[in-house]
Amino acid sequence: MKLAYWMYAGPAHIGTLRIASSFKNVHAIMHAPLGDDYFNVMRSMLERERDFTPVTTSIVDRHVLAQGSQEKVVDNIVRKDHEETPDLIVLTPTCTSSILQEDLQNFVERASLEAQCDVLLADVNHYRVNELQAADRTLQQVVQFYIEKARKKGELPSDRTEKPSVNIIGMTTLGFHNNHDRTELVKLMGDLGIEVNLVLPDKASVKQIKQLPRAWFNLVPYREVGPATATYLQEQFDQPTVDITPMGIVETARCIRTIQKVLNEQGAAVDYEAFIDEQTRFVSNAAWFSRSIDCQNLTGKKAVVFGDSTHAAAMTKILTREMGIHVVLAGTYCQYDEAWFRQQVSEYCDEVLISEDHGAIADKIATIEPAAIFGTQMERHVGKRLDIPCGVIAAPIHIQNFPVGYRPFLGYEGSNQLVDLIYNSFTLGMEDHLLEIFGGHDTKEVITKTVSADGDLNWTADAMTELNRVPGFVRGKVKRNTEKFARNHGHASIDVEVMYAAKESVGA
Amino acid sequence: MTLATPQPEKLEFDCDTGNYHTFCPISCVAWLYQKIEDSFFLVIGTKTCGYFLQNAMGVMIFAEPRYAMAELEESDISAQLNDYEELKRLCEQIKRDRNPSVIVFIGTCTTEIIKMDLEGLAPKLEGEIGIPIVVARANGLDYAFTQGEDTVLAAMVERCPTSDDLESPTDKAERNNFQKLLNFGRKTDTPEPTESPEYHDHPNLVIFGSVPDPIVTQMTLELKKQGIKVGGWLPAKRYTELPVLDEGDYVIGINPFLSRTATGLMRRRKCKLIGAPFPIGPDGTRAWVEKVCSVFGIEPQGLAEREAKIWESLEDYLAIVRGKSVYFMGDNLLEISLARFLVRCGMTVPEIGIPYMDKRYQAAELALLEKTCHEMGAPLPKITEKPDNYKQIQRIQEIQPDLVITGMAHANPLEARGINTKWSVEFTFAQIHGFANARDILELVTRPLRRNSSLSDLGWDKLVKEEAKV
Ligand code: SF4
Numbered sequence: 001m002k003l004a005y006w007m008y009a010g011p012a013h014i015g016t017l018r019i020a021s022s023f024k025n026v027h028a029i030m031h032a033p034l035g036d037d038y039f040n041v042m043r044s045m046l047e048r049e050r051d052f053t054p055v056t057t058s059i060v061d062r063h064v065l066a067q068g069s070q071e072k073v074v075d076n077i078v079r080k081d082h083e084e085t086p087d088l089i090v091l092t093p094t095c096t097s098s099i100l101q102e103d104l105q106n107f108v109e110r111a112s113l114e115a116q117c118d119v120l121l122a123d124v125n126h127y128r129v130n131e132l133q134a135a136d137r138t139l140q141q142v143v144q145f146y147i148e149k150a151r152k153k154g155e156l157p158s159d160r161t162e163k164p165s166v167n168i169i170g171m172t173t174l175g176f177h178n179n180h181d182r183t184e185l186v187k188l189m190g191d192l193g194i195e196v197n198l199v200l201p202d203k204a205s206v207k208q209i210k211q212l213p214r215a216w217f218n219l220v221p222y223r224e225v226g227p228a229t230a231t232y233l234q235e236q237f238d239q240p241t242v243d244i245t246p247m248g249i250v251e252t253a254r255c256i257r258t259i260q261k262v263l264n265e266q267g268a269a270v271d272y273e274a275f276i277d278e279q280t281r282f283v284s285n286a287a288w289f290s291r292s293i294d295c296q297n298l299t300g301k302k303a304v305v306f307g308d309s310t311h312a313a314a315m316t317k318i319l320t321r322e323m324g325i326h327v328v329l330a331g332t333y334c335q336y337d338e339a340w341f342r343q344q345v346s347e348y349c350d351e352v353l354i355s356e357d358h359g360a361i362a363d364k365i366a367t368i369e370p371a372a373i374f375g376t377q378m379e380r381h382v383g384k385r386l387d388i389p390c391g392v393i394a395a396p397i398h399i400q401n402f403p404v405g406y407r408p409f410l411g412y413e414g415s416n417q418l419v420d421l422i423y424n425s426f427t428l429g430m431e432d433h434l435l436e437i438f439g440g441h442d443t444k445e446v447i448t449k450t451v452s453a454d455g456d457l458n459w460t461a462d463a464m465t466e467l468n469r470v471p472g473f474v475r476g477k478v479k480r481n482t483e484k485f486a487r488n489h490g491h492a493s494i495d496v497e498v499m500y501a502a503k504e505s506v507g508a
Numbered sequence: 509m510t511l512a513t514p515q516p517e518k519l520e521f522d523c524d525t526g527n528y529h530t531f532c533p534i535s536c537v538a539w540l541y542q543k544i545e546d547s548f549f550l551v552i553g554t555k556t557c558g559y560f561l562q563n564a565m566g567v568m569i570f571a572e573p574r575y576a577m578a579e580l581e582e583s584d585i586s587a588q589l590n591d592y593e594e595l596k597r598l599c600e601q602i603k604r605d606r607n608p609s610v611i612v613f614i615g616t617c618t619t620e621i622i623k624m625d626l627e628g629l630a631p632k633l634e635g636e637i638g639i640p641i642v643v644a645r646a647n648g649l650d651y652a653f654t655q656g657e658d659t660v661l662a663a664m665v666e667r668c669p670t671s672d673d674l675e676s677p678t679d680k681a682e683r684n685n686f687q688k689l690l691n692f693g694r695k696t697d698t699p700e701p702t703e704s705p706e707y708h709d710h711p712n713l714v715i716f717g718s719v720p721d722p723i724v725t726q727m728t729l730e731l732k733k734q735g736i737k738v739g740g741w742l743p744a745k746r747y748t749e750l751p752v753l754d755e756g757d758y759v760i761g762i763n764p765f766l767s768r769t770a771t772g773l774m775r776r777r778k779c780k781l782i783g784a785p786f787p788i789g790p791d792g793t794r795a796w797v798e799k800v801c802s803v804f805g806i807e808p809q810g811l812a813e814r815e816a817k818i819w820e821s822l823e824d825y826l827a828i829v830r831g832k833s834v835y836f837m838g839d840n841l842l843e844i845s846l847a848r849f850l851v852r853c854g855m856t857v858p859e860i861g862i863p864y865m866d867k868r869y870q871a872a873e874l875a876l877l878e879k880t881c882h883e884m885g886a887p888l889p890k891i892t893e894k895p896d897n898y899k900q901i902q903r904i905q906e907i908q909p910d911l912v913i914t915g916m917a918h919a920n921p922l923e924a925r926g927i928n929t930k931w932s933v934e935f936t937f938a939q940i941h942g943f944a945n946a947r948d949i950l951e952l953v954t955r956p957l958r959r960n961s962s963l964s965d966l967g968w969d970k971l972v973k974e975e976a977k978v
């Protein structure tokens with residue numbers, strides 16, 4: 001048993017359902033108690049999905065507990081087959097119902113006899129893996145199922161496409177900015193003259209899976225979902241994998257160069273150097289920003305990075321290499337991916353943290369006192385408490401990660417977006433200057449902040465006027481610092497004199 | 509309890525497959541930990557439960573969380589670890605970090621499946637750590653959404669002191685606690701002593717159901733106007749202020765989903781249950797207060813005028829809803845009360861879905877619904893217990909109601925198909941009880957109607973290309 005307040009990754013069935021409901025015309029049946037069907041809420045509310053979520057619960061209640069599911073699961077599968085005529089129904093338990101140890105495989109076999117569609121049991125250990133691992137596994141399982149099916153029927157294509165082509169693997173529903181990343185990557189491939197053979201699983205049909213072997217290579221932008229499928233395809237069809245996340249100018253270039261190598265090995269004779277140079281120096285604004293005078297103020301600022309492996313590693317590299325920011329700590333909650341993560345970030349940060357405990361990272365942030373955090377919604381909350389700005393760079397997914405406007409994280413437009421995110425996360429320029437003047441950088445006594453906010457001190461009218469002259473965005477800080485000073489020096493009220501004494505004392 | 513008086517036309521009840529969307533009952537933690545300020549809620553379950561609380565309920569952890577998950581791991585499930593020792597370890601940690609007055613164990617489906625004997629463990633554990641432990645089995649196998657509150661309150665029924673407890677000098681520590689409680693209670697809730705001439709002489713009355721503090725004050729005052737003194741609320745703001753319950757005391761529910769608590773009060777504490785419609789809407793509030801008066805033999809004062817005045821003040825909203833239809837898919841068990849109020853407002857209700865229908869506990873409410881329909885000349889709604897959302901959506905497409913009150917999973921897809929919706933959960937969290945809050949209910953109900961009538965002028969009605977294959 002462990003005391004848990006917060007989870008960075010969801011339970012396994014969420015991963016399975018993300019894969020199933022990403023495909024077109026695939027339905028999922030969840031063998032679970034009534035209250036487990038909140039995936040539908042997440043999809044409909046967070047992603048503002050217009051269609052009904054193709055997930056139905058075959059409800060485990062007191063009756064099922066006493067007598068077993070018997071016909072219930074089979075009936076529900078057959079019913080959905082009639083109602084929705086899906087291509088595939090995926091059956092999954094949740095960690096709760098998996099304890100019942102019912103023979104779900106047997107239900108699947110029986111349902112397959114009656115249903116027109118394919119029926120598959122998600123093969124995931126619900127206690128050993130989390131949402132991300134389960135998603136990776138389920139996608140691979142679905143792909144393998146359809147590849148083998150096509151092979152049996154002799155329907156597997158034996159040749160690659162005429163022109164260079166790619167499968168983009170790992171785009172899912174409820175993925176962090178996946179919808180915008182998808183658009184950006186498709187555009188990037190277009191710019192490189194590469195046909196997109198298939199994007200998987202988002203909006204793909206399972207009928208298209210047998211076309212996967214036609215692509216020249218597989219692009220797997222995320223560590224969390226896709227690698228298992230790419231590995232399988234590589235083994236089966238000798239299809240090369242490019243698994244460099246094209247996030248930030250440098251890594252996007254490295255990804256494109258790897259693609260170039262992969263294509264040239266297959267006889268394409270492409271050269272992307274000119275494209276990379278043009279994009280880097282003139283089209284994208286990210287490189288220019290790094291060079292601009294504005295960005296100078298960022299040099300050496302301290303930052304903490306935390307997130308899933310993909311985004312935390314990429315962000316660490318961007319901050320250090322492209323912006324000259326000092327990443328004190330880089331961390332991830334993907335514990336199973338520790339080796340890779342360490343190897344990626346070790347040379348770009350002072351310290352690495354691998355933990356699922358939000359308290360551990362919060363404590364680190366409190367002691368490091370970085371100028372900015374790049375983390376998840378949780379670190380954003382921690383930052384709020386400590387008054388440290390935080391840019392959100394990774395799941396757990398939040399409604400704010402489904403902006404209506406275009407906000408990719410990958411590719412060249414992604415780089416521009418990241419620059420804005422980074423820039424806006426630090427306090428800069430004029431604001432910085434003012435903070436300096438009023439001693440706003442003294443963040444050591446964060447604990448007193450809530451105390452002073454209660455305001456047991458009186459401000460004289462003059463002092464209030466003076467305070468109101470301070471620009472709005474630093475006013476709170478100035479007020480707190482002044483009150484702290486007043487309290488420490490035993491002033492019951494604050495007049496202009498006390499205010500300036502406070503300012504001087506901080507300056508001293 | 510009043511039973512429905514025979515009517516020429518009867519309500520029709522149906523029970524479907526139970527394939528509907530609702531929230532897990534452990535969600536009650538979200539409002540109960542706020543209501544009971546000195547509590548700590550420990551949900552004993554799996555990652556699935558934890559992720560639900562974190563995500564679907566939008567409950568997030570701030571500086572001082574007063575609830576947590578005891579996450580069961582593989583070794584717990586396979587019974588390699590000793591439940592007692594594990595729970596003790598966690599409780600000691602909670603005591604050290606938060607020192608609550610009570611720890612509420614929330615059982616889940618998993619504790620049911622592995623048959624973890626929480627009720628058996630609690631007494632010994634309680635003794636060892638020195639903090640009361642209340643066990644509620646709010647699992648999703650047996651209950652829906654708001655019924656979670658019912659399981660917690662039903663468990664607390666046993667913890668309410670009797671007046672003998674307060675006088676007996678046996679347990680000193682406890683008595684001191686209760687003394688404090690009494691003084692505290694006097695200062696805040698009810699400034700007047702019982703003998704005050706403002707109050708009639710009547711038996712002790714305790715109200716059960718968790719409502720926000722402003723509602724507690726309003727309803728207490730509402731009864732005070734009739735010379736009735738509220739002896740206490742279950743739950744109170746603090747666990748240490750649980751109401752005194754003696755045999756023969758009167759109890760009345762404020763929420764329609766508390767049938768187990770009601771049963772517990774009657775059976776285990778020998779209290780007398782006052783069965784009334786629920787104080788939602790001016791009609792329900794009047795009926796509720798009237799019922800208490802009639803049980804105590806008090807002539808109600810000025811209630812009819814009060815109700816009429818409220819209706820008058822609602823006229824701007826009533827003009828919007830009159831003649832419109834509202835369909836309840838079924839989610840939080842507030843459906844019957846809300847439907848009854850909305851029929852009185854002039855709406856029609858083709859169907860009321862409801863997770864669970866306790867015809868005895870809701871008898872007075874059902875009778876009032878029937879009566880209201882007859883008086884308003886509205887057709888009687890069909891009541892579907894354990895609905896099937898898929899079939900409901902087909903019916904909704906057919907009858908095209910003006911408004912659908914639905915759980916969160918279906919709101920956006922229905923809106924995309926040009927159907928006005930309102931989330932049922934909003935009624936769970938809004939202040940809807942009493943005379944004055946009728947306005948708030950109508951504010952919620954009319955919001956989609958007002959918003960969407962302005963959008964439809966723009967031609968933004970259906971926002972999906974092909975109709976879904978329902
Ligand atoms: S339905 Fe059961 S397993 Fe699911 S969240 Fe609720 S208590 Fe947990």
Ligand code: SF4
Nearest residue numbers: 377380381398566568
């Ligand atoms: S605003 Fe903050 S508290 Fe509210 S849901 Fe978003 S992250 Fe959580």
